[in-house]
Amino acid sequence: MSDKIDIYVRAAEAVDRPWSGQQESCAKSADAAIQKPNRIGLLAHCGTGNLGDEASIAAVLDNITRRSPEVSVVGLSMDPADTTRRHGIPCVAMRQSVFPFQQEWSSALPPADPGRFASRLKAAAKKAGPLFLVAKTMKDVLITRPAQFIREILFLGRSLLFVSELDMIIICGGGQLLDWGGPWAFPYTLFKWILLAKCLNVKCVFLNSGAGPLDSSLSRWFVRRTLDMADYVSLRDQASGKLLRKIGFRGKMKVVADAVWGLRLPDPPATKPIELGEERVIGIGPMAYGDSSRHWVNDNQGYRHLIDNLVEFCGRMLARGYRIKLFSSDIWFDSQAIADLDAAIRKNCPTLASDRVTREPVENINDMFAALSHVDFYVTCRFHGVIFASLSNVPPIALAPHPKVTTLMESLGLAEYCVEISRSDAEGLTAMADRLIANMDEVKARIGSRAEQFRSQLNLQFDNLLLESKENYAEGTTYSQEGA
DSSP states (O other), rough: SSSSSOOOOOOOTTTTSOOOOOOOOSOOHHHSSSOOEEEEEEEEEESSHHHOOOHHHHHHHHHHHHHHHOOOEEESSSEEEEEEEESSSSSESSSEEEEEEEHHOOOOSSOOOOTTTHHHHHHHHHHHHHHHHHHHHEEEIIIIHHHHHHHHHHHHHHHHHHHTTSSEEEEEEEEEEEEETTTTHHHHHHHHHHHHHTTTTTTEEEEEEEEOOSSSSHHHHHHHHHHOSSSEEESSSSHHHHHHHTTTTOSSSEEEEOOGGGGOOOOOOOOOOOOOOOEEEEEEEEOOTOOTTTTTSSOHHHHHHHHHHHHHHHHHHHTTTTTEEEEHHHHTTTTTHHHHHHHHHHHHHHHHHHTTEEEEOSHHHHHHHHHHOSEEEEEEEEEEHHHHHHHHOOEEEEESSSSHHHHHHHTTTTTGEEEEGGGGHHHHHHHHHHHHTTTHHHHHHHHHHHHHHHHHHHHHHHHHHHHHSSSSSSSSSEEEEBOO
16 A cells, blocks of 8 residues: 555636546646646545534535635535535435435434335235245345346446546545445445546545444455555544454554544634523433434334433433423434434423423534534534534533544543443433533633644644645554554
8 A cells, every 4th residue: 555645736627517538638747747636536425414424524625625726526425416415516326326314214204104005015915924035035036136236337337437537535534434234335335436446546545534343254354455455544533543453454544533623613602601500501412322213223222211311311400490402413313312302301391391492403514503502511422413512612421322432532531521322321411410510611621622633633634635745644643554
């Protein structure tokens, strides 16, 4: 793997330029003869309603265009239409089929009509027992899988033509290096795009990615081979680096910070110190963790434990005169959890909750920051929920569903305000909230200092990647070839 990338950005055609091959003049200046990327593909598993992924794209796009306003950028997304609407760039699908995330996960949309003919036919077929299973297996073997294979070959052909028009692919941060959905989801998708890029000598940059979980041996193989082909790899935390070393990746990589720390924000509204006895507002972001209808961990009992304890915590805070605002940084996936928590709070505290509990309408990144601007602290289960709150100077309390959240809170100096999601309880949350309120100014100062360090690291990384050619691309831990 190349230890170094020659990455420059020069003036190029506008973003809406046609993405078709064009003949170039043979007469070029010495400078123009240097291969400098002016057509960049931003690849991320976005379009799912996860605002953390959307913020990663927004931060990278902003940093590119600030350094080279005329660079031509195109997105590779799980839902091209959604990504184009949110970020204003042309997009293509990163997989052969687009999953209807909003339709499947948003609690605001009506469920499918169980009385439809197709549903009744399928239910009747299942009553046939073994015959239904045999017929389903034959259909998968003889029709479904061969058709999928043919469609994938055609998709790869179209993708090869698309990649041939790029100078660079940037894999934009977030939790890209994991096997949620199995090895043929995230790991294979990244592998095929990077393989196509390297066949065409297109630069490949992994930017501030998170790694894990990688439970499948095939997933680990895909990820290791993918990173071996990359020209530059940076990670958002040391735990990701240790995991990649563990699965056998021996290339050079940097630990910088999550890309969302580099998101440009408008000046925050002026806030006044919280006075003793003053009414406070708490933001709560429940997660569909363990909900078998949508989460990969099938633990309905654990999900009910989470909701029940949040209900008890909210009841205690309401009794003290607090207001509760419900919203999450994953606007579709967690929508049912918000609805369940809202309903349970109103059932347990009908009088107190009637006008003191509200659901905030969050549809995009700006909505998320607007919601955070009206709370004093934010209880979240989401990695990027912690970052969004910190960027807003709103102290977070984290219910960690994954070690990455614990690691993030430790890096902010907020380990005492973090608990594993399965071990959270109302009494512990109340004690954390009381401690946080008592130390609010000191916690905010700590967060502000760390956020500035992360932004500085990211600015240096983008400068080195997009403006200069240097051996050291960013501050942070460098993992040697020998291992972590």
